[in-house]
Amino acid sequence: MDSCVKIINEWDIVAARQLGRNVARDLGFGTVDQARITTAISELARNIYLYAEQGEVCIEKTESGGKIGLVIISEDQGPGISDLRKVMEDGFSTSGGLGAGLPGVKRLVDEFHIESNPGEGTLIKAIKWLR
Amino acid sequence: MRIPILKLHDTLLISIQWELDDQTALQFQEDLLHKIHETSARGVVIDLTSIDFIDSFIAKVLGDVISMSELMGAKVMITGIQPAVAITLIELGIRLEDVLTALDLEKGLEKLQRELED
Numbered sequence: 464m465d466s467c468v469k470i471i472n473e474w475d476i477v478a479a480r481q482l483g484r485n486v487a488r489d490l491g492f493g494t495v496d497q498a499r500i501t502t503a504i505s506e507l508a509r510n511i512y513l514y515a516e517q518g519e520v521c522i523e524k525t526e527s528g529g530k531i532g533l534v535i536i537s538e539d540q541g542p543g544i545s546d547l548r549k550v551m552e553d554g555f556s557t558s559g560g561l562g563a564g565l566p567g568v569k570r571l572v573d574e575f576h577i578e579s580n581p582g583e584g585t586l587i588k589a590i591k592w593l594r
Numbered sequence: 595m596r597i598p599i600l601k602l603h604d605t606l607l608i609s610i611q612w613e614l615d616d617q618t619a620l621q622f623q624e625d626l627l628h629k630i631h632e633t634s635a636r637g638v639v640i641d642l643t644s645i646d647f648i649d650s651f652i653a654k655v656l657g658d659v660i661s662m663s664e665l666m667g668a669k670v671m672i673t674g675i676q677p678a679v680a681i682t683l684i685e686l687g688i689r690l691e692d693v694l695t696a697l698d699l700e701k702g703l704e705k706l707q708r709e710l711e712d
Contacts, residue, residue: 473615473616473617474615476615476616477613477615480647480649481613484647494646494676494677494678495677495678495681495682497646497647497678498646498647498676498678498679498681498682499678499681499682499685501646501647501649502647502648502649502682502686505647505649505651506649506650506686509649509650509651553687564687566687567650567685567686567687567688568686570685570686570687571682571685571686
């Protein structure tokens with residue numbers, strides 16, 4: 464169970480979140496966590512579509528200390544983010560409200576890691592653990 | 595595929611039955627406004643019972659179509675928001691402010707009638 468969706472157009476956003484929802488359901492996540500995972504993937508895929516034009520969202524299963532989790536990896540070679548601290552502040556937006564922003568996505572998951580370099584792209588890894 | 599809009603007296607009824615992609619959501623926005631214009635509807639009920647998640651884009655389209663309908667003189671009631679949808683929308687930081695809501699279609703229609711009588 465290791466699959467990726469290339470994000471080029473808005474239909475790929477739908478494909479990515481459907482993949483995520485199916486994996487979440489198969490792993491045994493409840494309806495609320497399925498909604499959290501689906502929404503987080505939709506937001507990350509939309510960020511790629513809006514800002515990077517092209518990238519990839521991958522969904523993986525992970526296991527650690529007897530816990531099972533779902534990992535969302537969002538990777539693009541877009542313009543990157545120059546001020547990471549600023550984009551992680553609630554209310555910061557460069558799209559005029561088209562996306563909920565990364566702080567919202569962070570609240571939907573249990574772990575959130577972001578790496579970004581201007582001119583190189585952005586890599587986000589988010590994990591939701593099965594309770 | 596387009597979302598069907600039904601007319602019931604002076605109210606328009608919409609039940610969204612499948613996952614909304616961007617195009618369907620934007621097409622719905624346009625279709626609803628045309629239908630309000632065509633039918634002189636005073637109220638609109640949008641039922642979301644079958645929707646299991648709403649992201650920021652769908653929320654924005656919904657919020658916008660509510661404001662647009664109100665500009666035209668029609669009141670919009672949202673019904674059937676599932677627990678998972680309510681939880682994720684708030685966690686995501688999305689506030690659908692000043693939106694009329696009800697637990698289900700039946701309560702929504704009753705509440706809308708009262709609003710329209712005021």
